[in-house]
Amino acid sequence: MTPGQEGAAPGQEALALLEQTRILVDPQLRAAVDSLPGSIRRVARYHFGWQQPDGTPSTGRAGKAIRPALVLAAARALGGDPRQAVRAAVAVELAHNFTLLHDDVIDEDRTRRHRPTAWAVFGVPDAIVAGDAMLALSQRLLSEDTGPTGARASARLSNCVIELCAGQQADCAFEDRGPEDVSLDECLAMATAKTGALLGCACALGALYAGAGERAVGAMDGFGREAGLAFQLIDDLIGIWGDPERTGKPVGADLAAHKKSLPVVAALSSGTPAAAELAALYRGSMSTSDEVRRAADAVDRAGGRDWAQMGAADRMARAVHHLARAVPDLARAGDLLTLAEFVTRRTH
Amino acid sequence: MTPGQEGAAPGQEALALLEQTRILVDPQLRAAVDSLPGSIRRVARYHFGWQQPDGTPSTGRAGKAIRPALVLAAARALGGDPRQAVRAAVAVELAHNFTLLHDDVIDEDRTRRHRPTAWAVFGVPDAIVAGDAMLALSQRLLSEDTGPTGARASARLSNCVIELCAGQQADCAFEDRGPEDVSLDECLAMATAKTGALLGCACALGALYAGAGERAVGAMDGFGREAGLAFQLIDDLIGIWGDPERTGKPVGADLAAHKKSLPVVAALSSGTPAAAELAALYRGSMSTSDEVRRAADAVDRAGGRDWAQMGAADRMARAVHHLARAVPDLARAGDLLTLAEFVTRRTH
Numbered sequence: 223m224t225p226g227q228e229g230a231a232p233g234q235e236a237l238a239l240l241e242q243t244r245i246l247v248d249p250q251l252r253a254a255v256d257s258l259p260g261s262i263r264r265v266a267r268y269h270f271g272w273q274q275p276d277g278t279p280s281t282g283r284a285g286k287a288i289r290p291a292l293v294l295a296a297a298r299a300l301g302g303d304p305r306q307a308v309r310a311a312v313a314v315e316l317a318h319n320f321t322l323l324h325d326d327v328i329d330e331d332r333t334r335r336h337r338p339t340a341w342a343v344f345g346v347p348d349a350i351v352a353g354d355a356m357l358a359l360s361q362r363l364l365s366e367d368t369g370p371t372g373a374r375a376s377a378r379l380s381n382c383v384i385e386l387c388a389g390q391q392a393d394c395a396f397e398d399r400g401p402e403d404v405s406l407d408e409c410l411a412m413a414t415a416k417t418g419a420l421l422g423c424a425c426a427l428g429a430l431y432a433g434a435g436e437r438a439v440g441a442m443d444g445f446g447r448e449a450g451l452a453f454q455l456i457d458d459l460i461g462i463w464g465d466p467e468r469t470g471k472p473v474g475a476d477l478a479a480h481k482k483s484l485p486v487v488a489a490l491s492s493g494t495p496a497a498a499e500l501a502a503l504y505r506g507s508m509s510t511s512d513e514v515r516r517a518a519d520a521v522d523r524a525g526g527r528d529w530a531q532m533g534a535a536d537r538m539a540r541a542v543h544h545l546a547r548a549v550p551d552l553a554r555a556g557d558l559l560t561l562a563e564f565v566t567r568r569t570h
Numbered sequence: 571m572t573p574g575q576e577g578a579a580p581g582q583e584a585l586a587l588l589e590q591t592r593i594l595v596d597p598q599l600r601a602a603v604d605s606l607p608g609s610i611r612r613v614a615r616y617h618f619g620w621q622q623p624d625g626t627p628s629t630g631r632a633g634k635a636i637r638p639a640l641v642l643a644a645a646r647a648l649g650g651d652p653r654q655a656v657r658a659a660v661a662v663e664l665a666h667n668f669t670l671l672h673d674d675v676i677d678e679d680r681t682r683r684h685r686p687t688a689w690a691v692f693g694v695p696d697a698i699v700a701g702d703a704m705l706a707l708s709q710r711l712l713s714e715d716t717g718p719t720g721a722r723a724s725a726r727l728s729n730c731v732i733e734l735c736a737g738q739q740a741d742c743a744f745e746d747r748g749p750e751d752v753s754l755d756e757c758l759a760m761a762t763a764k765t766g767a768l769l770g771c772a773c774a775l776g777a778l779y780a781g782a783g784e785r786a787v788g789a790m791d792g793f794g795r796e797a798g799l800a801f802q803l804i805d806d807l808i809g810i811w812g813d814p815e816r817t818g819k820p821v822g823a824d825l826a827a828h829k830k831s832l833p834v835v836a837a838l839s840s841g842t843p844a845a846a847e848l849a850a851l852y853r854g855s856m857s858t859s860d861e862v863r864r865a866a867d868a869v870d871r872a873g874g875r876d877w878a879q880m881g882a883a884d885r886m887a888r889a890v891h892h893l894a895r896a897v898p899d900l901a902r903a904g905d906l907l908t909l910a911e912f913v914t915r916r917t918h
Contacts, residue, residue, distance in 0.1 A: 259736035261743065324702060328695040347676040347742045350698065354672060354705065355735040361709045362728035368721040373713050376724060380710035387703040388607035394695045395609065 236564030239557055243291040243311070246304065251290075251312045254363060258355055265352035269323060269340045285335065288565055289314045292424040293431075295557035296442050299549045302432025309363055310375055310427040316360035317379060318420060321386055323353035328394060357383065375427050378443075382423035389416030396482045401490055401504035409487040413454045414447060421450035425558070429548065437547075444544035449562040452537035455530045456566050458483035462518050463527070474514035477521075480504055484533070489526030496524035538566060584912030587905055591639040591659070594652065599638075599660045602711060606703055613700035617671060617688045633683065636913055637662045640772040641779075643905035644790050647897045650780025657711055658723055658775040664708035665727060666768060669734055671701035676742060705731065723775050726791075730771035737764030744830045749838055749852035757835040761802045762795060769798035773906070777896065785895075792892035797910040800885035803878045804914050806831035810866050811875070822862040825869075828852055832881070837874030844872035886914060 255266045267273045273280050290311035297307035325331070326339040327349050333339060341349035364376040392412040396404050425446035429439040460469060461476030461483055469475075476483050482490075490497050490504075500520035503513055521527060541562060542552075549555040603614045615621045621628050638659035645655035673679070674687040675697050681687060689697035712724040740760040744752050773794035777787045808817060809824030809831055817823075824831050830838075838845050838852075848868035851861055869875060889910060890900075897903040 258732060259739075261739045262732075262736055320702075324698055328698055348739060350672055350676055351735040351739045351742075354668075354702075355732045357702065357705060358728045358731035358735070361713075362725055362732070365709075365713065365721050365724035365728060368718055370716055373716040373720055373724075376713035376721075377710055380706045380713060383706035384606060384610075384703045384710070387699040387706070388610055391607075391609045391696060391699045394699075 233564065233567075235560050239295065239560060240287055240291050243287050243294055246294065246308055247287065247290045247311045247315065250308055251315055254312055254316065254359055255356075258359065261348075262352050262355045265340050265344050265348050266319075266356060268343060269319060269352065271335060271337070275343045285319075287315065288561065289318050289420060289424040291561055292421060292446060292558070293428040295555075295561055296425040296428025296446075297432040298428075299545075299555040299558050300429050300432035300434045300438060300442075301554075302428070302434075307428050307431035309367060310431050311424075313360040313363045313375070313379060314420070314424045314427060316356050316363070317383060317386075317423075320353045320357040320360065320383075321390070321420075323349050323356065325390060327353075328390065371430050371433075375430050378423055378426055378430070382419050385415045385419040389414075389419065392416075397480075399482075401480075401482070401501045404482050404487055404490075406484075406487050406491050409482065409484055410451070413451055413484060417454045418447035418450035421453070422446035434548070438549075441544045441548035445541045445548065445558070445562075448537045448541035448544060449566065452534045452541065452562075453565045455484055455534040455537065458485050459527065459530050459534075462486075462521060473511070474518050477514050477517045478508055480508065485521055485526035485530040487526075488529040488533075489521040489524035492524040492526070494524045496520045500524060534566060538562065581912065581915075583908045587643065587908060588635055588639050591635050591642055594642065594656055595635065595638045595659045595663065598656055599663055602660055602664065602707055603704075606707065609696075610700050610703045613688050613692050613696050614667075614704060616691060617667060617700065619683060619685070623691045633667075635663065636909065637666050637768060637772040639909055640769060640794060640906070641776040643903075643909055644773040644776025644794075645780040646776075647893075647903040647906050648777050648780035648782045648786060648790075649902075650776070650782075655776050655779035657715060658779050659772075661708040661711045661723070661727060662768070662772045662775060664704050664711070665731060665734075668701045668705040668708065668731075669738070669768075671697050671704065673738060675701075676738065719778055719781075723778050726771055726774055726778070730767050733763045733767040737762075737767065740764075745828075747830075749828075749830070749849045752830050752835055752838075754832075754835050754839050757830065757832055758799070761799055761832060765802045766795035766798035769801070770794035782896070786897075789892045789896035793889045793896065793906070793910075796885045796889035796892060797914065800882045800889065800910075801913045803832055803882040803885065806833050807875065807878050807882075810834075810869060821859070822866050825862050825865045826856055828856065833869055833874035833878040835874075836877040836881075837869040837872035840872040840874070842872045844868045848872060882914060886910065 252272070255270065256263060258266055264277060268275055271280055293307050293311040293314055294304040297304050322334065323340055326334060327341045327346055331339055332342045340352060360379065361376060364372050364379060389412050392408070393416055396412065422443040423446070426439050426443040429442040458476070461481065462474055462485060464471070466473050472478070486500070489500055500517055503517045503520065506513070508514055508517060545555055545558060546552055600620070603618065604611060606614055612625060616623055619628055641655050641659040641662055642652040645652050670682065671688055674682060675689045675694055679687055680690045688700060708727065709724060712720050712727060737760050740756070741764055744760065770791040771794070774787050774791040777790040806824065809829065810822055810833060812819070814821050820826070834848070837848055848865055851865045851868065854861070856862055856865060893903055893906060894900055
């Protein structure tokens with residue numbers, strides 16, 4: 223916990239941490255992006271919400287910076303100076319945004335952060351090469367640190383990116399498969415690769431830049447991964463039962479899109495009559511709000527909602543278990559717990 | 571020159587060097603690709619020509635391995651042991667193939683190495699993520715070398731990839747512009763970024779792994795860049811006047827595709843009557859073989875053919891000049907010169 227905030231509500235504490243992260247990380251993130259060749263810089267700056275397509279400044283914000291905040295908080299929890307970990311925080315944020323640029327192309331998503339996606343504005347070729355350049359930039363930052371920490375961080379981030387790719391590939395492949403052809407294990411592996419891996423890498427890189435040994439670094443990776451899976455379970459619940467006023471998406475958006483999210487796959491593989499009902503709805507068009515409501519109800523009755531809620535709590539318990547191995551005095555890990563709570567309790 | 575080959579013709583010498591490179595590099599290249607997650611490995615192995623889409627082995631060959639051969643030859647020229655540079659050779663070949671995977675998606679090219687491109691077989695999403703993973707893999711290999719050479723090599727490769735991205739972006743942007751709206755300087759800068767940068771990086775990484783100092787490494791980069799530009803000029807000439815029997819493409823394929831290649835842009839910016847004629851043809855459909863023939867003739871009369879031929883010779887002279895700075899006893903750089911000659915004299 224950051225001094226002076228002991229009395230703040232958890233959400234406020236987390237927001238203060240994210241703001242502190244931005245103050246530390248933003249200048250180096252912007253400097254890194256601005257070092258890209260002009261044509262690519264333009265796409266990257268638009269994607270981050272810093273400028274309009276025509277190059278005029280924009281007041282939009284670049285996401286919540288959860289991953290850089292995890293890097294800095296992990297460094298702090300292990301007795302490191304967060305300022306030493308800013309390079310890693312910037313690299314992780316660039317790698318994250320590389321995946322967003324490419325995922326939007328692959329998923330043909332036209333909106334992100336309430337604005338048209340980069341490919342929708344600049345075209346698919348520009349969005350692909352901007353993502354490629356952002357990935358190379360994240361690697362360049364780490365390799366510019368010529369000490370042994372730079373190499374270890376770089377190897378971890380490279381491995382993480384390969385895992386992210388496998389997760390994205392699996393996610394796409396699931397779309398082409400029938401509602402009962404995706405197992406819960408496959409779905410959990412996909413979510414671990416697509417969401418858990420980068421949160422784990424963020425925490426591990428923070429630990430590396432605090433000078434931690436391989437055991438603590440590995441435990442930090444485990445913390446981030448489990449917290450990431452908890453986050454994904456909550457996110458999937460919000461995708462079905464989230465308040466449209468807060469999510470900005472219609473009720474049951476993920477169901478209408480036939481998304482094989484974790485609660486849905488858990489429900490489908492429950493062997494209950496509700497599972498069969500849900501599978502039938504998923505094989506159809508689900509074009510009416512009544513069908514979407516019936517699907518949400520079927521997920522609930524098949525136990526998918528309870529499973530996801532309990533799963534999220536279980537994953538958070540596992541996350542804390544890993545954290546305790548990395549930071550024996552958990553009082554020093556207050557910021558990490560605040561951030562983990564923030565991402566898993568969010569209702570937005 | 572490799573011992574025992576003094577009497578061989580230049581082309582045969584180069585082919586022997588490429589074969590030696592394959593023997594050294596292929597096992598580690600295959601091991602690296604096989605370390606990718608299964609779903610991505612499948613796409614990568616297909617792309618390299620090692621297996622069919624269904625996973626059965628294929629006898630196809632993975633390009634000519636020019637870049638890995640340059641890495642090893644540069645290491646040898648600077649007194650290094652080529653075996654120490656195999657890691658760098660594999661990284662460069664992976665980075666090259668990452669660009670091929672993405673460029674084929676971006677350019678919507680359906681054929682490469684006489685086979686359907688990866689995206690045409692597996693779909694755009696799989697080809698994008700396979701390219702991403704291959705780029706991350708190339709970085710992982712270099713960062714697994716935790717010494718200072720690994721970090722320097724990694725930083726150079728990252729910067730090179732950013733330059734490749736800028737080159738690809740420029741190439742795409744040129745397509746949307748009118749025949750007289752692309753300057754020769756822009757076109758040369760694009761070719762330097764898209765072709766010269768990676769050949770330069772290959773030579774620089776070979777020098778790094780021979781333990782060379784920054785001056786020799788930079789000179790090697792210059793050698794590769796200039797040789798790369800010479801190669802591009804020759805390639806562009808072949809794209810217009812190449813023998814269809816040898817190129818496997820119809821006569822004037824690049825003209826029919828309205829490609830703004832270097833000889834074409836040189837001709838367009840010549841201020842001659844032939845330039846105006848060529849611009850008019852480029853603004854039209856160029857759908858008949860007669861129009862294509864007239865366009866080729868106009869490039870010739872506007873001086874584009876001579877300019878490219880002289881430019882290639884000039885670039886090779888500059889390349890050798892750089893090489894002499896890196897390797898004062900040019901006799902030791904025989905392999906590099908053989909390879910440079912091979913890529914710039916090729917008629918295939």
